[in-house]
Amino acid sequence: MEDADTILVERVLHIDQTADGVVTIDVTQPRALPVWQSLSHIQAELDGGNTRLLQHDGWLATPRDDSQLSEAERSGRDRAWSVIEPVVSAGAAMYDPKARGQLIASLVAQGRASKPTFYAHLSRYWRGGQTISALIPRFQNSGGLGKARTKSAAGSQKRGRKAKVEHLTGRAVGINVDERTRGLLVKIGQEFLETKDQLTMTKALEEGLKKYFHIGYDVLPDGTRVPLLPDPNELPTIDQFKYxxxxxKDPDRSLIAREGQRAYNLNYRGMRGExxxxxxxxxxxxxxxxxxGDVYLVSSRDPRLIIGRPVIYVVVDTFSRLVVGFSVSLEGPSWMGAVLAFEHVATDKVEFCSSMGISITPDQWPVHHFPEAVLGDRGELEGGNADALVQNFHVRVANTPPYRADWKAVVERRFRLVNDRILHWLPGAVRRSLRARGDRDHRLDATMTLAGLRKVLTLCFLEYNSLATIKGYPRDEDMTRMRVRPNPLTLWHWGQEHRTGRLxxxxxxxxxxxxxxxxxATMTPRGLRYGQQYYTCDYIEAHGWRxxxxxxxxxxxxxxxxxxASGQIWLSLKGHKELLACQEVASGSAANNVPWAELELEYALSEIDGRREQGQQRQGRIRYDVQIEQVVAEGKIEVSSLPITASNAARVRGITENRQAEKLMERQDQPPESRKSDSRAVPPPPSRAQSIPLFEPSVASALDALVDDPQEE
Structure with missing residues (x-):
């Protein structure tokens, strides 16, 4: 029953339609008694919406069999029933206050129980649904469950078991935790434990005592203040702090604050399924x-080059745990790496293994199909990258939340298989243990190439698919009845025969x-160039493209x-539905079908070498430029130190005469040997004071016109 001010919850105990009466009791009041009301009035309240029938009864006693009760609960229930049984046997009369009062008075006079005991048992009986289970003692509510035991009186007796030192000395040790102290202990835990600092309980308490329980400061000579703590018997203990x-604390909240949401989701959350x-x-x-991959690789073109660790993609069928595809490349975790793995998923495994010199039958790796759906990481299969799978191959794409590797536990376990079974034993494998001084660098032991590692992993996955036994595989009723072995290849073949086809x-x-x-790619006279490699095909040759x-x-x-593989590319022409395969042009610089990642590494190394040479050339030019500038500067200083007496016009008119004089001086300054061997040698020129020309003016002018700069003239 509801009104504007109160909400009353009542249980219907008895209905008398002939008298238009109904008996109800307030279930929320421990000492409530039955009340007679008008049935028609309650019906009107129901119709008007002021009263409504509740679908859930939270006060109804839970029926329990004797086998579910303790001896104390059974005896308590039976004693209470024996007290009120005569009243209950009176039927509708027990709801009449006058008749009930007379009956209980006579029973009290007989010494059966006291009046308060009668009404306490009856109230529990009525409010609990008028069943004997309502009289079962509620021991779970005894003792103040969940109520904090705190005392605020400073001089009150110490609670709890006495410490050994107290038995020996007679002196109480420790303090009672009152409301203030309890609040401070909780605050210390939240402040110093629910952080990324990873403090221990003991260290957190020490920090909290310094901050919240000190009684002053001791000032050091340099001005540093040191908190002073009271006597240890006046401080809470580590056990009280833990308690x-x-x-x-909320365990989930504390773990999230201490470890982070990512670590909590991965390592501490409840397990919800398989x-x-x-x-x-x-x-x-x-x-x-x-x-x-935990192994370092070398280049297949130049094994002296260490190319780093590979990125390994693995695709696993969730139902059978069969490895259906993988890729080994130098592509970082990205859409490109996932593409390589999916391309391998759709590859005929017999042909793939044959290309590496491994002979298998179709039944040993019977997978060259796309799935109905794929579950991956947000990075590879998020956004527009996944459109090719969705639009072209009708594959539904689902992504796990960030850092939730546990959602892909099936494929995650395959990585442990790869690392533990294979990679850790290969040359150049990463060593997890710390290297001692003087130990050889494990990276220098690398000998595996990308192609070699791909072949090793192929053998590893063939072994796993055919021989592995999956521990804890959840076999259903059909699998159990047919005794299906939990092996990837066996589960795959059985599922194809007995489950809905999704391939x-x-x-x-x-x-x-x-x-x-x-x-x-660029069409050039040498062929179709992509990167630094050249390709051609029958179509290119037939149409004379080169x-x-x-x-x-x-x-x-x-x-x-x-x-x-770089040995082949496919030409995509407008109007052609099929791709045209183009082979690499045979030459001294042919790539010989090595992965593009290795070619790009070679390109990068060549570019680095080129830049190094450019740097050396630049440094050499700078060295010569400095020397040249020094010579120029010395010439400027020498010229500027001499006084200029002639005018600018006179200096320009004397260029021809000065040139001839300089030639004669140059010849005179040559060593005697060079003068003897020079058939064109002439006698020393007269002094400039004599001004005797060597040639006629017309001849001198003609010679000067041949060698002088016209702009200077």
Whole structure:
């Protein structure tokens, strides 16, 4: 029943339609008694919306069998029932205050129980739904469960078990925790434990005592203030701190504050399910993830070059745990790395293994299909990157939240297999233990190439698919009945036969056109150039493209390329549905089908070498320029130190005469040997005071015109 001021919750105990009466009791009041009301009035209240029937009864006693009760609970229930049974047996009369009062008075006179006891048991019986279970003692509510025991009196007796030192000395040790102290202990825990500092309980308490329990400061000679603490018997103990902070803290909130939301989600949250339940058969859901391999590689073109650690992508079928594809490249965790793995998913594994010299049958790796859905990381499969999968191959894409590797536990376990089973034993493997001084750098032991590691991983995954036993695999009723072995290859074949088919096959050409990266190449007289490599095909040769490029100039064409292999690209022409395969032109600089990542590394190293040479050349030019500038500066100083007596016009008119005189001086300054060997040698010129010309003026003018700068004239 509801009104503007109060909300009353009543239980209907009895209805008498002939008398238009109903008996109710307020279930919220421990000592409430039954009340007679008008049935028609309550019906009107229900119709008017002022009163409503509740669907949930929170005060109804929970029925419990005797086997669920303790001996004390059974005996308490039976004693209470034996007291009120005569009243309850009176039927509707027990709701009449006068009749009930007379009956209880007679029972009290008989010594059955006191009047308050009768009404206490009856009230519990009525409010609990008028069942015997309502009389079961509520021991769980006894003792003030959840109420803090605090005392504010400073001189009150110390609570709790006496310490050993108190038994020996008779002196109480420690303090009682009052409300103020309890609040401070909780505050200390929140301030010093729920942080990234990773303080211990003891250290947090010490910091809190210095801040909140000091009684003053001791000032050092340099002015530093040192908090002074009272006697240890006047301070809370570490056990009291653990108890009161532990009672108040929210474990989840504390862990999030201390470890961070990311670590909490990954390591501390409750386990809510098993990823296999997402898939009902092979191909329902694939999981993809990447890791950096724990091994250093070398270049296949020049094994002396260490190219770093590879990025390994693995794609796993969630239902069978079968490894359906992988990639090994130098591409960082990105859409490009995921593309390589998906391209391998759709690759015929027999042909793939044959290209590496491994012979298998189709049943040993029967996967060249796309799934119905794929679960990956936000980085690789988020945004426009995933459009190729969704639009071209109708694959639904789902992304896990950030830093939630536990949502892809199936594929994450494969990385442990790769590292522990294979990579840690290869030359150049990363050593997790600390190296001692003088130990050899493990990176110098690297001998594996990308192609070699790809072959090793292929053998590793073939072994896993055929031989591994998946511990704890959640087999359903059909699998248990048919005794299906929890092995990836066995589960895959069984799922194809007994589960809904979700696998989708696409031709390799369609996969290349839909997934492999696109770029533009330049048509040149030597061939179609992409990067620093040249390619050609029958179409290019038949249409004379190389000759046309030499005659009319280069142009651009769209291509598709495979990052795994540089020996082939595909020409994408307008109006052609199929891609045209172009092979590398044979030459001394041919790449020999090495991965593009290694070629790009070579390009980068060549560019670095070129820049180093440019730097050396620049430094050499700077050294000579400085010397040249020094010579020029000395000439300016020498000229500026001499007085100029002639006018500018006179200085210009004397250029020819000065030139001839300088020639004669140069010849005179030559060593005697060079003068003897010079058939053109002439006698020393007369002094400038004699002014005797060597040639006629007309001849001298003609000679000067041949050697002098006209602009200077």
């Amino acid at each position: 009161w902070y532990g009672k108040s 990823s296999t339940t997402m898939a009902n058969g092979p191909g329902s859901v694939y999981q993809i993830d990447a890791t950096v 989708r096959y696409y031709p390799p050409e369609a996969v290349r056109q839909g997934l492999l990266p696109r770029a533009t 000759a046309r490029a030499r005659q009319k100039g280069t142009w651009r064409e769209n291509i598709v390329y495979d990052p795994w």
